[in-house]
Amino acid sequence: MVRGLAPATALRGRAAAAARWCTCRRVAVAVCLGNLAAALLVARALYAPGTFASAPKRGEARYSKEQVRWVEESIRIRRAAEPVELIEAVKKLRKAFAREEKRRKELPLELKQKVSREILQRLRDLGENRNTTEQREAVESWRVEKLKYIRSSSTQNLSNFGLSSEESRMLKQALDFNWRMLLEDIGLWIPPTVYHIEHDDKPENEQEEQEIVPGPPLPPECNAELHTDYGGTAVRWGLTHHKESAADCCQACIDQAKRAKPGALKCNIWVYCPSEYGCYSPDKYEHKHQECWLKQADHPKLNFKDRYSEPYRDSHPTAPVVVPWMSGVISA
Structure with missing residues (x-):
């Protein structure tokens, strides 16, 4: 009898376990279905057509009735100020041009x-x-x-x-x-003739405007001359001798003459480049801004004065019209 009861007891235990497992699965399925339904309801509430209309987006500007009225008023004023006649004339011209192009x-x-x-x-x-x-x-x-x-x-x-x-x-x-x-x-184009008429309305006794030289004023003994290049024997090469101003260059010439040893060349001519773009010279060097040449000549002679001549410019195509240098002969 004991042997017969053991299988029956085992079967009842298995049945109870199976019943418990089915119950747990049903509960899990029910919970999942509930969560899914809740998610669908939330999604429907979020993406409903009226949701975004009622709730402003983050960072979206909200205008008052007064501000909206101002915007509408500005639009009305802008439309009223439109050149309606001009717009219509342009449209007619476009149509005429289109017809002409077709013809x-x-x-x-x-x-x-x-x-x-x-x-x-x-x-x-x-x-x-x-x-x-x-x-x-x-x-x-x-x-x-x-x-x-x-x-x-x-x-x-x-x-x-x-x-x-x-x-x-x-x-x-x-x-x-x-x-x-x-x-x-x-491809034929003949330019129109342009007539240039110069009007000289300057008073007769009015003096010419003097060109402004950067830096402190030059002392009278410098005898500064604009657009001038004097020749002479170089006492100090300007390629490696730069000064802040023409006055400093002239003073350097005076100081050199005072400090020169007996028998040495004494500076009596200074030549300075005041142009920020450098100064032209027919030699092979590139002369830059603030170059200061100290020279000596018993009888100073001009290399160039005011403007380069046309024959010189014909033979030297890179030469400018006006002499860029300024220089002077130191008075004794």
Whole structure:
């Protein structure tokens, strides 16, 4: 009897365990379904159409009724200030240009070349020393003559001239209505004549404005001369001798002459480069701003004064118009 009860007891235990397991699974499934339903409800509440309308976004500006009224008023004023007539006129011009562009037909290349050759020949016959006004008049006379010929010629004459009826019609329209466009197509442009009239309204006795030299004023013994380059034997090379101002350069010349030993060259000429862009010289060196040359000459001679001559500039293409140096001969 004991042996018969053991299997029955085991079966009842297994059944109870299975019942407990099923109950736990149902509870877990129920909990999951509940969580899923809650998540769906939350998502629906978050993404509902009216949600964002009622709650402003983070950082979104909120305007008062007074501010909204100001914005609407500014929009109304801006619209009232729009140049309506000008806008309408521009629209009409655009339509007219569009119609003109549709009517315009491109001339054949051979015909363009023929027109350009005839115009160039007319300009050659005019001569090289003619001004732009005479050149424009010559081109205009060619246009008038060509139009007159096309209008008065018969179909037979035009064919002998090398033009078909369609080409003659296109050329007539180009010469009559699209003349400027035709000139642009063949690449012909004659600049307008510009007349320069100088008006000298300066009083007769008014003195010329003096050029300002940077730095302290130069003493009278420096005898400073603007746009001047004196020659002489170099006592101190300016390539390695720079001074802050022309006055300092002149003073350096005076000091050198005082400290010079017996028999040594004494400075009596100073040459300074005041230009921030450097100073031109015909030698091979690059002369920079604030170069100070100390020189000596018993009989000082000018290298350059005021302006470089045209023959000199022709032989020295890099030379500027005005002499950039300033210099002086120290008075005894």
